[in-house]
Amino acid sequence: MAREHPIELFMPPNMLKAKVGGGVFAGLDMGAIRRAEAAMEEIKSEFSAWAAADVEKLMAARARFAKTPDAPSRSALLRAAHDMKGQAATFNYPLIARVSGSLSKLIGELPAEKELPLGLVDAHVSAIHVIYRDKVMDESNKVALALTLELEARVAEALKA
Template sequence: MVKKEQPIEMITPPNMLRVKVGGRIGPIDEKAIERAEAALDDMKEVFSNWLENEVEKLEDAATHVARDGINSPAGETLFARAHDLRGMGTTYNFPIVTRMAGSLSKLIETEEKRAIAPTKLALAHTHAIRAALRQGVRDDQNPVGKALAEELESQVLDLVAEFEDQPAMRAAG
């Protein structure tokens, strides 16, 4: 006995996104874009102040690391500050800060890495970030900023490679 195939029924669900958004998007309002860009320009000073405040917090944590050591709770605080700056630098038009803070974060992201990380290298990152902000070095188009970021990253990569080559460290980290 041959079984009869059931006819296929296509169900098209309603496009709820279109209902919520209100249909097609109209033409681009160039004036609105200009106003938004002007508002962002007006906020550059505010962005600068926010970034300055975050770098001050990083430096405060670095001061505690210099006094108490990178394996102290200050090391964890330094990581948290570097991690925050890694996310903010590019937003505030300082991608070089994002790059340097990312390198510092990679250096001290775990307790195990902080155990082998040279305090001087962590502090060098902090000083480099401050120098970039003070000198207005925003990105790696500046040859000194680029060279400094590359050197910091190179030292961190060498140290992290050593860390990852140690079987006991890999098991712990």
């Protein structure tokens, strides 16, 4: 099939390469990677406080949604769950990442005109709170994993209904 309309295709000068150099192809700078991994280790001591702040933010968003279940509070709840999903694994809470991912899926994929099942939202928020409170960092923890799988299954059901 021939193209129906002409397009303009051009390669701008590679100013970045000119600026940072690096020879023909410097590839990954392993020294810089090691420095960055060491820097991440140094800030790990802050992760627990960051995770605590995220859990509080999620609980506050849930409380706001329960009190006023409108589009802005639903959006704020989605944002809080989505942020947690993106960061919890970095903070060494892989199961919180999964549960918040499940909550994000529920809020994000349930059509806006459908009422968000508050009981299922609460089950997610409570699970996240408990996993954080008990410092469950092992993703094979039997109880936490069973809870996670159950929540994911309930979300799948809610989205099918």
